[in-house]
């Protein structure tokens with residue numbers, strides 16, 4: 001069965017967390033995430049958001065290999081089941097995540113990486129005077145489709161360099177919104193299948209990276225109300241030859257589960 005809420009509901013929920021106007025074409029905010037944010041922050045808002053974007057971790061993988069993702073679930077409070085959009089490929093899905101719009105509205109409808117021309121969460125952040133950054137790897141969708149905005153892009157050949165830069169950005173305490181992309185589960189999954197040992201190892205790496213960033217945020221953004229998310233774009237399935245794929249209108253590719261947690265700033269007494 002497909003999850004009820006579309007990935008398009010996340011964008012307005014992130015805007016809600018920060019108390020800013022959502023992008024023009026964003027679908028209504030995800031009710032579960034809004035309820036969680038309001039319960040944790042009371043009448044306050046998040047002044048920071050840190051989105052960790054691992055590629056292609058499916059709900060079925062998340063459920064079958066919970067042990068490998070324990071560091072991510074232990075550093076989150078809420079699971080948000082979502083149905084990603086079609087075709088379930090990276091640029092199409094990330095464009096929906098950060099515009100709140102369906103593919104026919106945001107314009108990326110196949111595996112291609114043009115700059116998104118409609119209003120995005122990054123544009124909404126910039127209008128609200130917020131400072132945003134994307135940290136990603138060379139030639140990846142997240143490095144390409146949100147370009148041409150007044151924000152910062154840190155693009156590296158490897159995930160380890162991206163993660164090192166992300167740690168620096170947290171310590172520098174200057175950005176209101178940071179999205180950190182990790183391509184590696186997807187890249188390996190295509191070659192070994194979703195359950196190949198090398199792919200499963202990348203689950204563990206993603207979870208530990210998220211935990212590592214969470215520790216840095218808790219200590220170095222201690223004065224801020226921060227929403228952190230472990231937020232993938234789509235799922236995956238096995239194909240002949242022990243390879244992995246995605247892009248189809250099927251449960252394995254469409255169902256995903258995002259994880260979120262609020263770290264309330266020291267000044268917030270409502271938590």
Ligand SMILES: [Zn+2]
Nearest residue numbers: 055056090233
């Ligand atoms: Zn992807």
